Amino acid sequence: MSLLRILFDSNPRFALHLPVHGRGEALPPRLKDLLHRQPGCWDLPELPEIGGPLDVDGAVAESQALFAARMGVDCCWFGVNGATGLLQAALLAMAAPGEAVLLPRNAHRSLIGACELGGMLPVFLPVPFDEDRGHPGAMTADGLSRSLEALPDLCCRLAAAVLVHPTYHGYAAEIAPLVDRLHARGLPVLVDEAHGSHLAFAPGMGLPPSSLTTGADLVVHSLHKSAPGLAQTAVLWQRSTRISSTSVRLSLQRLQSSSPSALLLASCEATLDWMLSTQWIRILQRRLEQARRLHECLDRHGVPLHESDDPLRLILNTAAVGVSGLEADTWFMNRGVIAELPEPLCLTLCLGFARHRGLAARLRHLWPLFIKEQGRPSLAAVAAPPLDSVQVAELSPSSVAHRPSLELPLHQCADRIAAEMICPYPPGIPLLVPGERIDHLRVQWLQLQHRRWPEQVPGMVKVLA
Template sequence: MKILSQQKAPIMEALNKYKKMRVVPFDVPGHKRGRGNEELTAFLGENCMTVDVNSMKPLDNLIHPVSVIREAEDLAAEAFGAKHAFFMVNGTTSAVQAMVMTACKAGEKIIMPRNVHRSAINALILSGAVPVYVNPGVNKELGIPLGMAVADVEKAILENPDAKAILINNPTYYGICSNMQAITDLAHRHGMLVLVDEAHGTHFYFSDELPASAMSVGADMASVSMHKSGGSLTQSSLLLINNEVSEGYTRQIINLTQTTSGSYLLLSSLDISRKNLALNGQEIFRKVGQMAQYTRDEINKIGGYYAFSEELRNGDTIYDFDTTKLSVHTLEIGLAGVEVYDILRDEYDIQIEFGDIGNILAYISVGDRRLDLERLVSALAEIKRRYSQDKSGLFDHEYINPQVVYTPQKAFYALKETLPINDSAGRIASEFVMAYPPGIPILAPGERITPEILQYIQYCKDKGSFMTGTEDSKIEHINVLKEAEK
């Protein structure tokens, strides 16, 4: 493979060149470099509007890249150690869906942990693939789902030798990694593809000190949220492929659902961010790791909170830990994570990534300043002083084993009826229920509703979690399969 210069940013360079040509636009977009929409231009800035342009010969075309987008994708592939990298403009959600649909056709099996993001199960609704769930390990003390045990994956593989692929989170939202190398090797021995959701793992590709990335262990496909730790614009993402996965077929799958008007704001942000990561990533993530560690130590000094890290490693379900993640267990001060999340925002003007039942997650990045970290730590100290209470009565676990009755696609499109959610125990859900973030379904289509699940949903609502997934936006009713369908 020829060594490319990571100093280059072909899409940005082509846009700069195009601007200098002062081309008269008789094409879309109709705002014509912003002149046709003064208020929007004033709000977003002229620089931004002048590069919001259409696909054209000098700027290539996302649905079939042959010049500058192709070059930028090649550079990204090199930087991430992949055979090819696709630029995605419809979020990592679309990358995850493209992975699943590339690997599995309707009726084919895919092995995955149940604590996947909703986008993975949505992919099953779209494709008709059949999930085989591996229960993730659970840390009882922290109430968080972990990675998959290698033995559990092996059992699933042996019981489902016809499965086409296995999907792995690397890492989970909380920063927990499965044994990627062992699971990848195992899957490959049984002729299965390894698909990896790396929505929270972009930085693994640019640090020697962090857990292994999907491409580095020889996985076949990975969805990488460049817009999270990679610094690109929201909604931009990468789909990486490796080994024998066909570039042409994957592109066809992507083009089933991806826009034909790919945004050059998003594309150039991927290009420029890849350049920055390739040139400065090691240094950037070393700093981020140091900031996270400093903050973790300071939070642990407060007492009561537990900012956990790699000491949790157990060689299997917590094979590795992403030390740039700042996850904090809050139940010991008598507050649910989501309560701390709300107090931080309402009282202290501090917005963190999410709070669930037992934990909060603060996202640390190269954009953080030391003084902001001090604010977070001090606010947590204050919350403990002002709000801590007896911890009895707090729910202590998060993961409920699902009873899967139908595939997500069958359940979603089946004849259904709407019931008040509290009268739905025993029935089969036709839709999702989840707290968002983190977006890991409590119930997915095709799963049996149990009293335990209803109690848990009620508890999440009471604690102020933002619930979503059902057709009824208030989550007071739920669509279930008609009895006749059972």
């Protein structure tokens, strides 16, 4: 099937995946108006009146300055390479080659890429792991304090720290004390808030606080994962107390396209403007109320759900009825319910900002059929990975990239140094990073993951020769 055929497919489906505008339903009105005009009229270069994210003049520069002022920060940059490009640019601006950075164990693979690009040494901080769900949770303040006390002596300067808030599944970190404790250590803080952009635009709605309210130095928001913009759009917010805007600008320049899409830049502007409007507040309130009612309805009808701090995430506990989320994903997809994230023990749906009329009835109807056709005794929990302490990569990812390597079966990789990343996508959280030494416990855990998730966790791994 061709890509064009898929894009032209107009069959009604429940699109419970990213982007969260629900196949266009929840796009900002001004962006919808633009897309309804003559095709291609918006495909423009960096004309002087438009400019780009790194220009000091033009419409884009004016928009960025306006949004920075409205959000109470010093600088704002639009991104057209997703949260990935902005996370990488932000981290490269915070640390020099040969320096170390603190990363939570559930950091996105883009940050490992930044370490490789910038010659930085990742120091991994443990995060809680929920064995019944089979995936990581959110960092706690007490956990961070223990990790900071246990930091080993490093061979290089520790330059910066990264936090994830919320996680892919909507679990919120204790973000304010986390930022405070890292600042107390003299470290600038970058927060990956790609899955929590809406938190900054939801005053008084009972959602976790955004890291923008905590004094974090750099915050990256995706504008399609948790905001109703087009795919590949994002925004970077900066406070310049600890990181200079010049450093960020130079870093962005290294990674930024010299021909950014005018359509994607317009999507950034329209999305942020829409989310700062009173109309958006009303829409978000309705969506949250609908999501909470959906959770209550499914719970009453015996559909097993895991709790999340974000009502717009619906996590089906498929393991409770003996089915992996991977099998469940195929079953539901064939019946018109397209989920976001299948995992060995659960299936996560992103409700997003579209209305999804009839979803509750559809899921109530499908769940008994699903159990009848697929149900078995409950699945065993996923053992927590042996990553419950601070771990320093033995080599920086950049120093591994060009060394000779060989591919070995997992059981032969004990005490070898990894030469590649093992990273199920989604969610894009590495289970193994280049430069890490693979001990026996990690080998055993990866073998278990391979048996449960063979399409995503390979049985062969590249290691240094």
